[in-house]
Amino acid sequence: MQFGVFSVGDVTTDPTTGTTVSEGERIKAMVRIALKAEEVGLDVFAQGEHHNPPFVPSSPTTQLGFIAARTSKIILSTSTTLITTNDPVKIAEDYAMLQHLADGRVDLMMGRGNTGPVYPWFGQDIRNGIQLAVENYALLRRLWREDVVDWEGKFRTPLQGFTSTPRPLDDVxxxxxxxxxxxxxxxxxxxxxxxxxxxxxxxxxxxxxxxMIELYRTRFEHYGHGAADQAIVGLGGQVFMRKNSQDAVREFRPYFDNAPVYGHGPSLEDFSRETPLTVGSPQEVIERTLSFRESVGDYQRQLFLMDHAGLPLKTVLEQLDILGEEVVPVLRKEFAALKPAHVPDAPTHASLKAAAERARDLETIEEPIR
Amino acid sequence: MNEKVIAVVTAGLTTPSSSRLLADQLADAVRDELSGRGIGTRIELIEVRDHAHELTDNLLTGFPPAKLREVLETVTGADALIVVSPTFSASYSGLFKMFFDVLDDQALAGKPVLLAATGGTERHSLVLEFALRPLFAYLKALPVPTGVYAASTDWGPNAAGLRPRIAQAAGELVSALHHETPTQADPFENPTPFEDLLNS
Incomplete structure (x- = not known):
């Protein structure tokens, strides 16, 4: 199972000090968080893509490329890549390029984006969100899998004899x-x-x-990719930890109360009961995270949101230490002990490359028979 | 015995409130009307005030807290609604509107609704027609033709005039109960096959 962090990249005033970091400081902080994630033994760093304040990461591959150069093991991912408002051609190019630079330590998460005004800035309309996601992704897949693409759709100018470069690393x-x-x-x-x-x-x-996961699993099986419990599932989570539960609650409450998205609404206690938010001791986080499995089955990737709502970098880095030292090692062991052998791990570049080679070998063996 | 579930949503703020008083009288009239036709009644009374915080939370977080979720399910599962709002600044109250804002906009489609409002003076009585009725028309509910507005005087000197309006509206609501409420397709039970999404 993979563990990691996902960052939204918001610039939010620290409600306890009134300090607001600059965009530059926030961008560098995200890099620092990614490096720390690798250092404490996490598997994945994922970052959001946004085109409106108060968010900074408009250009994820620039940032992930920079992180790639300074890391060697961690998988770089997105949370999410806007499949609706980005040109699929540019996504194909940018992430193939990143794949080469990062030696394959790259995957992506597609998302639609729920901020209405962003769509028209990129010539689109949020009401077409699903259709955009469907059409753009269908094109993106072809651009990565076919060397020369002729294509015509509803949302983008047609392509004639187009080759997206560079080709994906190892053609994977x-x-x-x-x-x-x-x-x-x-x-x-x-x-x-x-x-x-x-x-x-x-x-x-x-x-x-x-x-949602139940539907995905059922349909995964319906489309013949394997049994429902072999589908590839990832979950988010949000935690804040201190040795003593009460200290965690006391320290996190002002951030919670003023946070973007849910601030000024439910109490921390209500929200912790209604959603997977866990503010408490490392042991409480371990127990809560293990309980996700009871709802969705054995899954492959767990990402935590650690760095939003104006939390200072120093605090976030402390949180990553706790996560890497006290929480993830236990979770790894517990989840692995529960997972049946037929449930696969999340695909990586290495496993996809090996699978592609196996498929090619089979073809070569079968050829004389045909 | 056949039983109908009537959800009564009242948005008065004080205790007792005239909105609640009107709601109770309307609910009693509907119960009498149904029992006259040999049908039992279960009244589910919802004081919106009791859920004021949860409604705000729902607007901010996008999902109803557990207690509010139960209440919303009671309303969407009822056979008919009686709704009562006080008149604030020439319209329904903000709290009343919040309750219907957090419902899915298809959740009340085809549901018979008795519209009612209260106010300090009868000069506001058209609030039923220019505020409540368009709201429920938008929600594709079926508001019955007679709405009931009660001003302060309707609880005193004009009480005799209020009773027939209540009886008339209750009769209309019960008659409207024969409508079949259309059931919504569940996109999780029957997802659109992906080939259809690709070709749409």
Whole structure:
């Protein structure tokens, strides 16, 4: 099982000090968090893509490329890549390029983006969100898998004899996850292609997550990619930890109360009960995270949101130490002990490359028979 | 015995409130009307005030807390609704509107609704027609033709005038109960096959 962090990249005033970091400081902080994630033994660093303040990461491959140069093991991913407002041609190029630079340590999570005004800035309309996700992704897949593409669709100018360069590393496209909170169409899309499905899982009751994952698993099996429990599932989580539960609650409460998205609404206690948010001791985080499995089955990737709502970098780095030292090693052991042998791990570049080679070998063996 | 579930949503703020008083009288009239036709009644009374915080939370987080979720399910599962709002600044109250804002916009489709409002003076009585009725028309509910507005005087000197309006509206609501409420397709039970999404 893979463990990691996902960052939204918000610039939020620290409610306890009134300090607001600059965009530059926030960008560098995200890099620092990624390096720390590798240092404490996490498997994945994923970052969001946004085109409006108060968010900084508009250009994820620039940032991930920079991180790639300074890391050697961690998988670089997105949370999410906007499949609706980005040109699929540019996504194909950017992430193939990143794959080469990062020696294959790259995968992506597709998302639609829920900020209405962003769409027209890129010539689109949020009401076409699902259709854009379906059409653009279908094109993206072809650009990575076919050397020369002729294509015509509804949302983008046609392509004639187009080759997206560079070609994916080892001719193996990056693995793709599809993220959606409550659109069954996206679970359906992930299942159809046999891609991964990621549920952000934070900010929502577990019942939403469960329903989406169940649909994805059922349809994954329907489309013949394997049994439902072999589908590739990722979940988000949000935690804040201190040795003593009460200290964690006391320290995190002002950030919670003023946070973007849910601030000024429910109490920390209500929200912790209704959603997977866990503020407490490392042991409480371990227990809560293990309980996700009871709702969605054995899954492959767990990402934590650690760095939003104005938390200072120093605190976030302390949180990553706790996560890497006290929480993830236990989770790795516990999840591994529970997982049956037929449930696969999340695909990586190495495993996809090996699978592609096996498929090629089979073809060569079968050729004389034909 | 056949039983109908009537959800009563009342948005008065004080205890007792005239909105609640009107709600109770309407519910009693509907119960009498149904029992006259040999049908039992289960009244589910919802004081919106009791859920004021949860409604705000729902607007901010996008999902209803557990207690509110139960209440919303009671409303969407009822055979008919009686809704009562106080008149605030020439319209329904903000709290009343919040309750219907957090419902899915298809959740009340085809559901018979008795519209009612209260106010300090009868000069506001058209609030039923220019505020409540368009709201429920948008929600594709079926508001019955007679709405009931009660001003302060309707609880005193004009009480005799209020009773027939209540009886008239209750009769209309019960008659409207024969409508079949359309059931919504569940996209999780029957997802659109991906080939259809690709070709749409």
């Amino acid at each position: 496209p990056p693995f793709v996850w599809h993220g959606s909170i409550r659109s069954p169409e996206i679970a359906e899309q992930a299942a159809y292609y046999g891609d991964g499905f990621f549920h952000n899982n934070i900010f929502w009751p577990m019942s939403h997550t469960k329903r």
